[in-house]
Amino acid sequence: MATIVKVDDLRKVYKGGFKALRGVSLSIEEGEILALLGPNGAGKTTLISALCGITTPTGGSATIGGHDIVTGYRAARAMIGLVPQELALEPFEKVINTVRFSRGLFGKYNDPALIERILRQLSLWDKRNSRIRELSGGMKRRVLIAKALCHEPRVLFLDEPTAGVDVELRRDMWQVVEGLKAQGVTIILTTHYIEEAEAIADRVAVINKGEILLVENKADLMARMGRKSLRIDLSEPLDHVPEALKDYDLELAGDGEALKYHYDTRGDGTGITRLLQALAKEGLSLRDIETRQSSLEEIFVGLVNEETP
Numbered sequence: 001m002a003t004i005v006k007v008d009d010l011r012k013v014y015k016g017g018f019k020a021l022r023g024v025s026l027s028i029e030e031g032e033i034l035a036l037l038g039p040n041g042a043g044k045t046t047l048i049s050a051l052c053g054i055t056t057p058t059g060g061s062a063t064i065g066g067h068d069i070v071t072g073y074r075a076a077r078a079m080i081g082l083v084p085q086e087l088a089l090e091p092f093e094k095v096i097n098t099v100r101f102s103r104g105l106f107g108k109y110n111d112p113a114l115i116e117r118i119l120r121q122l123s124l125w126d127k128r129n130s131r132i133r134e135l136s137g138g139m140k141r142r143v144l145i146a147k148a149l150c151h152e153p154r155v156l157f158l159d160e161p162t163a164g165v166d167v168e169l170r171r172d173m174w175q176v177v178e179g180l181k182a183q184g185v186t187i188i189l190t191t192h193y194i195e196e197a198e199a200i201a202d203r204v205a206v207i208n209k210g211e212i213l214l215v216e217n218k219a220d221l222m223a224r225m226g227r228k229s230l231r232i233d234l235s236e237p238l239d240h241v242p243e244a245l246k247d248y249d250l251e252l253a254g255d256g257e258a259l260k261y262h263y264d265t266r267g268d269g270t271g272i273t274r275l276l277q278a279l280a281k282e283g284l285s286l287r288d289i290e291t292r293q294s295s296l297e298e299i300f301v302g303l304v305n306e307e308t309p
């Protein structure tokens with residue numbers, strides 16, 4: 001796959017000296033869905049705004065489809081659709097005119113068939129003649145997406161696409177995003193909902209205090225999330241893990257009074273039965289056992305807290 005968005009040591013210092021981006025580097029592949037996770041104030045919107053030309057970076061560089069976001073602004077911007085966090089729509093305008101007008105802003109000829117396709121895809125065709133103020137919050141969000149798509153962008157930025165929408169509508173939105181991906185659109189979305197990243201992202205990037213802490217394939221992250229640990233409290237403490245148990249990669253804990261075993265819930269088998277049999281064979285008797293699961297949420301919170309002394 002080709003790289004479509006390339007961010008290299010991007011920096012943003014706001015007037016007053018606040019460093020909102022502290023050297024962000026990131027490559028995004030054509031056709032992928034990248035979820036940008038981070039706490040409030042992490043720099044997600046600043047990063048998206050810089051890539052879309054709304055905020056001027058104070059250092060580093062970035063390209064969209066090979067066009068520099070500063071020196072090649074118009075060409076870069078033409079490739080981008082942006083769905084902002086805030087619902088900035090003209091309340092008395094009709095849905096279809098709102099979308100048509102946005103296409104015109106990019107200097108593109110009127111294309112009724114395309115507008116119809118986009119409105120149908122977003123289940124807005126029946127509402128095309130409704131005024132914006134007559135729509136529900138979820139529909140307004142869909143209009144924002146339609147506006148962002150009407151000049152046929154190759155890269156779509158969604159800033160908190162499902163903030164404040166109900167669970168059902170969130171799932172609808174996920175389907176819309178999947179449909180766009182199927183058409184080859186590259187999608188970068190910011191979200192506070194970790195389950196949203198789990199549901200639709202190919203890769204996850206975690207940003208905190210203007211720095212990228214991690215960019216990882218979701219499947220790999222899920223594998224980490226699927227990891228569980230089993231703590232086995234022993235009746236008699238051990239001073240080392242017996243040789244016969246070395247294949248289980250056990251960890252001695254609590255001054256030798258417990259063994260910790262890590263396993264993957266998504267694997268073929270957990271290995272727990274075999275381990276318990278092996279412990280019995282070694283003549284070890286157990287006082288208690290306890291399992292713990294690490295979630296993506298925990299991984300995320302852990303990463304972010306590590307950074308906050």
Ligand SMILES: Nc1ncnc2c1ncn2[C@@H]1O[C@H](COP(=O)(O)OP(=O)(O)OP(=O)(O)O)[C@@H](O)[C@H]1O
Nearest residue numbers: 014015018020038039040041042043044045046047
């Ligand atoms: N125009 C501005 N002038 C000064 N500081 C700003 C400006 N815009 C944003 N900031 C600061 O930059 C930091 C990053 O803000 P940003 O909106 O990018 O965060 P975010 O990750 O999108 O947060 P949220 O999840 O709350 O939307 C924040 O501390 C914010 O206060």
